[in-house]
Each structure stands twice: as structure tokens, then as C-alpha cells.
Amino acid sequence: MKSAICVLGLVLAGAATTALCPANAADLASYQTIYQKGADDVLSGYQDKFAKLQSIYLKALEDQRQAAVQQGDLSKVKALQAEIERFQGAKTLPAEAGADPIQEIKACQAGYVKQYSKVEAEMIAALGTLTGSYEQALGRMQRELVRAEKLEEATAVDEERKRVQAVRLGYAERLAALAGASAAATNAPVATAAAAPALKRPGKDDLFLVVDLSGGERVNVYPVVFLAEAPKGGWGEEHKTDKLVLRRMNPVSFTMGSPDDELGRGPDENRHDVTLTRPFYIGVFEVTQRQWERVTGDWPSLFGGPKYRNARPVENVSYSQVRGTRSGQEWPVTKDVDKNSFVGKLRAKTGKAFDLPTEAQWECACRAGVARAINSGSNIRSLESDPALAAVGRYKCNSGGFGVGGEDDTTGTATVGSYRPNDAGLYDMHGNVWEWCLDWYGEYAEKEADPAGPRSGSARVMRGGSWRSDANHCRSANRHEMAPDDVNNHVGFRLVLTVDP
Secondary structure (H helix, E strand, O other): OHHHHHHHHHHHHHHOOOOOOOOOHHHHHHHHHHHHHHHHHHHHHHHHHHHHHHHHHHHHHHHHHHHHHHHOOHHHHHHHHHHHHHHHHHOOOOOOOOOOOOHHHHHHHHHHHHHHHHHHHHHHHHHHHHHHHHHHHHHHHHHHHHHOOOHHHHHHHHHHHHHHHHHHHHHHHHHHHHHHHHHHHHHOOOOOOOOOOOOOOOOOOOOEEEEEOOOOOOOOOOOEEEEOOOOOOOOOOHHHHOEEEEEEEOOEEEEEOOOOOOOOOOOOOOOEEEEEOOOEEEEOOOOEHHHHHHHHOOOOOOOOOOOOOOOOEOOOOOHHHHOOOEOOEOOOOOOOOOOOOHHHHHHHHHOOOOEOOOHHHHHHHHHOOOOOOEOOOEOOOOOOOOHHHHHHOOOHHHOOOOOOOOOOOOOOOOOOOOOOOOOOOOOOOOOOOEEEEEEEOOOOOOEEEOOOOOOOOOOEEEEOOOOOOOHHHHOOOOOEEEOOOOOOOOEEOOOEEEOOO
């Protein structure tokens, strides 16, 4: 593995110092391909090591269980058997606060965390070395292009170099976090989520959050970086397929619901003041089919024609598949999620508490300060169709109908980001797919800070309308509901990360 990394580093470093130095975008693409292959090789090379550690941990637990059997200690036998079964299903250590396993399990966990952190640190260091070589090669390429007065190509290389630099810094942060985790494991045997990285807390200048999913479901870590600004060229295809990008929304007070004279107003849209006291990051785009596949390995959507599916929103996914619940409790009683859900897997590999937006967060983000029905600043003119809506989202009157399995990108859902964004730079808040929210559906509270919705119910809230919806159902204040286990080809979601105090 180390020799392969060195070879790639020499290729990247050496090529840029010869007469074969890339001079156009096609050569940049070839460098990107070499780098991605090298990263894939590093990741795949460490999977066997992680699998071996998991086997060692299970064997240690089984040895302790057999010893407890010989001692006739029923409580220890049951505790160890439960941990064996839990780990076989989850492959991570328990993260819930207050977990207090028996001493035998604590000792096994401490050893596992220490060795896991060591192997992961080796992997991250290898990726960091590779990324550093790539970054240096890009710098040399950029300088040569500037000298040749190929400024457009040089700008493209510079954007790639900045992206790679952010990735490298993310690896450095992860290494620092692993060093801390290893020290903590040495001093305290109780472990928390071995596979969950502890990355930096976002600062007030971190406007965007980007999660790199390019390693797919087989990797143990999805790197997370924060950016102060969007790329100069805007969000590219990779941010709709192999990466997730979220935008920061700051604490705010706003009026939720619709005025009495708004066309299409429903009886459940009573106006009330809401204060969101904490910043949160929300998806710039709806989660796409490729992003879903990167995390889960599945392609569940109806509009799944291979030619167009990657950057179309994922649909046919239930609330339970997106986040589910753990130990029989549900939001808002608990923030916990099912470890096998999309959100559960994302949390485990980022160390970040991603989730669906609350209904209040969703409407705040959709409006982006606009009080009218459509976030571009107008009210709808008819219940069925509206020209202002057609400019900002895919809905019934510009969707082209069902089509055939998504082979035609003019039918059904649209590629995310196809229409104009709102004032916060968020796309498809109106139309395309209904978006799941955390809340149970029910009556609004009159006035509340950080509302979490009713404590119980039978259906979860959906917002935004879809490609099948009339204009009325795409309004910022419109509310809809569906049972959490139901799926439909016009229902998807976007993600939120709320910043803890």
C-alpha cells in the first residue's frame, strides 16, 4: 500500500516538472482520475484491516462469555451475548449517553477503540500524503498555465487545488481528533462510537458544510469540511452526486404560516411568530439518487433511468428509511435514529448529528426572509398554475408528466438545481419532491421558540410540493402529511445539521 502511494505521488509530482506538464482541462481530468484511483486503492486496502479488528473484538467478547458460562454468572453471560449480537448488526460501539457496560465489555471496547483509531490514523495519514502530493502537483500545473497565459485553464486548476486543500485540512483535523480519542481510550475504558469522527465545530464564518461521500458505503469515514464561501464557478455536478453541501442559516425570528387573504390558504396555516435560537445548516439541494446510493448502496427511485438518475432527487423513500427511530422512541421524545437508516449511517461516518429539518426550520429556509407565497417574492395567481412558480421549481404544469422510468429528464422530477434558487441560495424548495420534516403533523403552537411539533401522531409533515402538485400545494406555507412508513414517487427530503450551543 505504501509503495503504491509513493508511486502515485511521484507520478503527480514528477509529471508536472517535465515537458509533459498538463496544459489544458483534459489533462486536469486525467490527474483527477489518477488521484481518485489512488484514494480508492487506499480505502479498499484498509477494509480488510477493519474487518480483522471487528473479528478480534468479537472473539474477545466470546472468550469472556465462555468464561462467564464456566463461572455460572447468568447476568454476565446475557450482557456479553447482547453485546455480541448488537455489534454483529451495527459494527460500531454504542454511543448513547449514560451507557455503562460491565467491566469485561469495557475492557474489550477500550482495546478495540485503541486499535481502530491506530488503523484509521494510518489510513487517514496515507490519504493525507496522497492528497498533499496531488495539491502540490496542481500548484505546479497552475503556475505553468499562468506562464503560458492560459488563464481560464489556470483558474479551473486553482479551484480544484482549493478543493483538495480543504480535503487535506479535513484529514489533518481527523488525525488530531483520532489522537485525542486514542488518549481518551487509554485513560477511560468506556468507548463511544468508534466509527464516528469528532471533527471541528463550525464557526460563524463557516457558511457552507460539505460532506465527501465519494468513497461510497464501504468506507468508514466521510470527510467533512467547512467553507467560508461557495466556489467561484458555483456548485458543480459532484455536489449533486458524490458530495453533500449544506448552507448555514443563522438564528432568526419570523412569521410562520399564511395570511388570511393568501390564495389557496389552508385552515392549518395559522400565522404565528417563531424564533429559531440556534444556527443550522440545510441542504442546498434535495438529497439525490446518487447520494442515497453512496450511503446505502440502493437505488429505490421510480425515476431511476441510468442516463439521468444520478442528480435527480431520491424518491420512494419513507420517513422511516430516511431516519427511523431507535429503541421504540420517536422524535421529539428522542433525537436518536435507526442506525441502519440513511441518517444513521451518515451520522456514524461523519460524527455529525444530521437529521431532517423541523417544520419551522424548513419554512424559515424556504422563505429566506420572503413573506409571500413563492420565495421569489410573489403570490400565486391561480390554484393550478403560476408563471412565477415555473421559474423556481418543477411542478404539475412544467413537469411533462410521468414519462417512462425516468429515461427522459423532461418528465417527472428534475435534476436538482435546474431552477432559480431562493435568496439563501437554496434550490427546489418549491416543487420537484415533497420533503419530509421531523414533526408529527398537528396544530401549530401559538408562539414558540425552536418548535419541535406535537409529541405524538400518526403522520409526519411534508413540505414544498412536488412535480405532481398544483401551484397551491407548492406555496411556502402549505402543509401536507403522510404515514412515516409510506413511500411515494413524489416524496424525498433534504438534510439539516443544527449547531449545538
